Amino acid sequence: MYKKKAMTSEKASKVKRQGHEDAREFAGVLGIAQEFIYEPQAKRDVVDTEGYAYSVKSGEKKWQIFLYGKSRFESDYDFNASPLGDLFLECINCFPESYDEYKKNKLKCKENLKKPMRRLCEELSKRSC
Structure with missing residues (x-):
C-alpha cells in the first residue's frame, strides 16, 4: 500500500507564506490592509476595525468566507x-x-x-x- 508522504519543509514554508499573503489580500478587501499585521500564533487570520475576527481558508484563490x-x-x-x-x-x-x-x-x-x-x-x- 502506498503511503502519502508529508510535504517537505520547503513546500510547507511556501504554503504558509501564501496563507499570509491571502490573509493580507482579504484584509485589503475589507479596507484594512494598512492596519494588517500577521500574527503566526493567532487562531484568526484577520481582525477588522470593529474587532471581528476572520479565518481565511484559501486554495487556488477561492476563499471560504x-x-x-x-x-x-x-x-x-x-x-x-x-x-x-x-x-x-x-x-x-x-x-x-x-x-x-x-x-x-x-x-x-x-x-x-x-x-x-x-x-x-x-x-x-x-x-x-
Whole structure:
C-alpha cells in the first residue's frame, strides 16, 4: 500500500507564506490592509476595525468566507454599510434551512447561487487592493 508522504519543509514554508499573503489580500478587501499585521500564533487570520475576527481558508484563490451564520451578516454594521451584506445574505438564502432539504435539491440551490455569487465576485473585484 502506498503511503502519502508529508510535504517537505520547503513546500510547507511556501504554503504558509501564501496563507499570509491571502490573509493580507482579504484584509485589503475589507479596507484594512494598512492596519494588517500577521500574527503566526493567532487562531484568526484577520481582525477588522470593529474587532471581528476572520479565518481565511484559501486554495487556488477561492476563499471560504461563509464561516459565519446568517445572523452575523444581518447584524454586522460593516457588511450592512455596503452592498456586501445584502449579497452575502442573498447567497446564504439560496440554501434551505435544513441540510436534508439541501441534499434533495443540490442542483437547484447551486443554480440559484450563480447570479448572486457573480454579483458578489464583481463587488469584491472592485475592492481588491
